[in-house]
């Protein structure tokens with residue numbers, strides 16, 4: 001049992017259109033720790049995260065925050081504690097980055113002067129201070145991801161739920177923004193495809209396959225050559241924070257061939 005769980009997921013099952021995409025899954029997020037959710041495409045990572053930020057309800061099982069069931073909280077109360085960076089944005093028409101960050105802050109009861117300051121601070125953190133009043137529809141993919149990151153950083157929830165947060169970000173911002181979440185000492189549950197980044201940031205990783213938890217523990221203990229072979233269909237090994245690949249990908253396909 002973890003020492004100090006902030007979020008407990010107990011025996012969770014989620015079906016979409018009658019098909020089970022998360023099955024009897026239990027895991028704990030420890031207070032102040034970074035947890036990675038790993039697994040191949042379609043494993044169920046986003047589905048699980050969507051339950052955590054209440055976009056969908058589970059068929060069975062329970063999510064608890066500080067020992068209290070999710071159903072004890074109104075959606076707005078929950079969102080104050082558990083904030084999410086999700087895949088794909090919302091409606092942007094007519095909004096600026098300033099508006100997007102400020103909309104997030106309506107969850108927080110802050111005087112308007114403090115709110116303005118928080119918006120500017122968050123936009124500076126993500127390097128968007130010069131684009132604060134531009135039409136958000138004109139932002140690049142990475143700039144938009146930074147804008148949503150700013151919204152979350154301004155709210156600064158107790159638990160950060162990040163679904164592939166490095167999507168569209170250049171290396172500088174991948175490191176800068178995940179460093180910022182870690183610097184704040186918050187709890188985080190984060191889906192990653194980049195196993196090197198997962199190894200760099202996560203205290204614990206949870207490997208999911210076909211909606212079930214198949215392994216969990218420190219990255220170096222979980223991401224063994226056998227696991228890479230079996231679940232990612234590549235041969236390689238984790239060397240510190242670097243993934244060293246050996247030989248072609250399995251199933252007879254060698255994507256590097258086209259570059260040779």
Ligand SMILES: Nc1ncnc2c1ncn2[C@@H]1O[C@H](COP(=O)(O)OP(=O)(O)OP(=O)(O)O)[C@@H](O)[C@H]1O
Pocket residue numbers: 016017021039040041042043044045046047048
């Ligand atoms: N609304 C939906 N309708 C139909 N199928 C869905 C829906 N949502 C999820 N699924 C299916 O559930 C399975 C798990 O999807 P999910 O997005 O959770 O996977 P993932 O691990 O996040 O994958 P990826 O790494 O590709 O983002 C997939 O097979 C997906 O097609």
